[in-house]
Amino acid sequence: MTSTALPLHRNAPARRHWWWHYEVPTLLLAALLYAAWGALVWWHALLPGWALFVVGGFLAQLHFSLQHESIHAMRHLPKWLRHAVVWPPLNLWLPYPFYNRGHSSHHVNFHLTHPERDNESAYHSAPAWQSYGPVWRWIYMANQTIAFRVVLGPFLRLWKLVRFEAGRVLAGDFSRLLTWFWHALSVAPVLYYVVEVCGMGFGEYLLYFVYPGMMLGSLRTFTEHRWADTPHERVAIVESNLVFGLLYLFNNLHHVHHRAPTMPWYEIPVYFRRHRAAVLEANGNFYYRGYGEIVRRHLFKPVFTPVHPNW
Numbered sequence: 001m002t003s004t005a006l007p008l009h010r011n012a013p014a015r016r017h018w019w020w021h022y023e024v025p026t027l028l029l030a031a032l033l034y035a036a037w038g039a040l041v042w043w044h045a046l047l048p049g050w051a052l053f054v055v056g057g058f059l060a061q062l063h064f065s066l067q068h069e070s071i072h073a074m075r076h077l078p079k080w081l082r083h084a085v086v087w088p089p090l091n092l093w094l095p096y097p098f099y100n101r102g103h104s105s106h107h108v109n110f111h112l113t114h115p116e117r118d119n120e121s122a123y124h125s126a127p128a129w130q131s132y133g134p135v136w137r138w139i140y141m142a143n144q145t146i147a148f149r150v151v152l153g154p155f156l157r158l159w160k161l162v163r164f165e166a167g168r169v170l171a172g173d174f175s176r177l178l179t180w181f182w183h184a185l186s187v188a189p190v191l192y193y194v195v196e197v198c199g200m201g202f203g204e205y206l207l208y209f210v211y212p213g214m215m216l217g218s219l220r221t222f223t224e225h226r227w228a229d230t231p232h233e234r235v236a237i238v239e240s241n242l243v244f245g246l247l248y249l250f251n252n253l254h255h256v257h258h259r260a261p262t263m264p265w266y267e268i269p270v271y272f273r274r275h276r277a278a279v280l281e282a283n284g285n286f287y288y289r290g291y292g293e294i295v296r297r298h299l300f301k302p303v304f305t306p307v308h309p310n311w
């Protein structure tokens with residue numbers, strides 16, 4: 001832990017108001033998201049493909065951001081309700097319980113970037129790297145560039161998921177199949193609405209919602225973490241505009257989130273503005289002015305070598 005102390009107090013009178021106590025802004029945002037998604041799919045035929053790609057991807061990633069919010073915040077709501085609000089699998093591919101459990105382990109700050117203990121690390125251990133063939137070494141190195149991570153990274157992520165799940169089954173571990181069963185049952189009504197009710201092809205939904213949503217998620221996570229001696233210097237701040245802030249529910253101010261994981265999304269930018277200097281001092285000025293800067297610097301240049309320098 002860094003020695004820099006950051007004040008993490010909240011506005012106590014405001015927090016006592018029921019509107020904030022039950023995090024009604026998050027519930028309203030979820031209602032607006034589902035309404036917008038339903039309307040976009042319903043009227044999809046009236047929009048050009050580029051508009052569907054942009055807006056559909058935005059809504060898909062925003063839903064993923066809400067799932068992330070439900071893991072950490074909304075603590076005054078019953079657990080079943082907190083999960084139910086974000087359960088509908090609009091993104092299709094990742095069961096929410098797996099994301100919930102896996103991401104929770106990511107918040108052991110001491111293990112951040114560990115290639116085996118941090119399941120969101122982009123690093124590989126030196127022995128693992130030596131065991132890869134030249135093609136996989138090239139792929140993992142290319143995955144440290146924006147061009148590869150955003151365009152082809154979603155396919156690499158799906159491949160890793162399929163390989164992991166298939167490996168568990170082939171090893172005789174069937175403990176995760178029940179979760180996949182419930183996930184399939186949850187996907188069914190989503191696809192029924194998309195395909196049967198609204199007449200959108202399954203491939204179209206993948207192209208205009210799932211894929212661009214994964215692309216936007218890959219952009220956010222591209223350089224959230226890097227190795228440093230102290231845990232909180234491993235967590236970035238990307239000071240972006242309101243559009244990307246809302247898209248990621250201000251998780252782009254990632255260091256603040258790791259310092260106070262249960263802080264609701266709408267309090268994060270307020271906190272950052274009030275304590276900007278202390279936040280940047282605490283994370284070793286691991287800072288970007290926006291995603292445009294990240295793209296300019298790392299479109300084709302790796303952000304770091306993927307072999308972990310310490311672990």
